[in-house]
Amino acid sequence: MKFKAEINVMPLKALLDPQGKAVTSSMKNLGLAEIENVRIGKHITLEIEATSKQEASSKVDEACKKLLANQIMESYDYTLTEA
Amino acid sequence: MKFKAEINVMPLKALLDPQGKAVTSSMKNLGLAEIENVRIGKHITLEIEATSKQEASSKVDEACKKLLANQIMESYDYTLTEA
Numbered sequence: 001m002k003f004k005a006e007i008n009v010m011p012l013k014a015l016l017d018p019q020g021k022a023v024t025s026s027m028k029n030l031g032l033a034e035i036e037n038v039r040i041g042k043h044i045t046l047e048i049e050a051t052s053k054q055e056a057s058s059k060v061d062e063a064c065k066k067l068l069a070n071q072i073m074e075s076y077d078y079t080l081t082e083a
Numbered sequence: 084m085k086f087k088a089e090i091n092v093m094p095l096k097a098l099l100d101p102q103g104k105a106v107t108s109s110m111k112n113l114g115l116a117e118i119e120n121v122r123i124g125k126h127i128t129l130e131i132e133a134t135s136k137q138e139a140s141s142k143v144d145e146a147c148k149k150l151l152a153n154q155i156m157e158s159y160d161y162t163l164t165e166a
Contacts, residue, residue: 043126
């Protein structure tokens with residue numbers, strides 16, 4: 001079976017997010033001062049071939065831990081749907 | 084009212100995504116050859132003060148068009164929830 005994963009990798013809440021901070025200030029210059037607390041991370045989509053949703057889930061977890069997210073600075077979550 | 088927006092900015096399907104391609108090849112080296120078609124974009128969360136969901140939505144649209152997404156190379160979608 002083929003599954004599609006949607007993964008979000010975000011900087012940990014406890015850490016400063018300089019890119020987000022820069023965008024928050026830019027919003028003011030654009031006349032969008034109502035926008036605040038911008039945080040910027042990565043959105044990753046991928047396809048995975050697996051025999052069960054459980055197997056797909058463990059592979060995606062492995063991919064996140066080994067390559068996609070740096071768990072010292074980032075957290076991740078994902079959703080899996082059958083393609 | 085305060086709203087929370089979750090925005091995904093992805094490279095257009097028609098365009099090559101070099102970062103995604105690089106990660107797809109790396110998956111093979113990690114023993115995760117079942118993973119393919121990786122595409123990498125941005126995930127942005129922000130808070131917005133607005134009087135209605137409709138107003139919040141038009142502000143988020145404006146922010147995406149003016150700053151967050153380059154519509155020549157990227158597409159965006161978002162969800163708005165009341166915080």
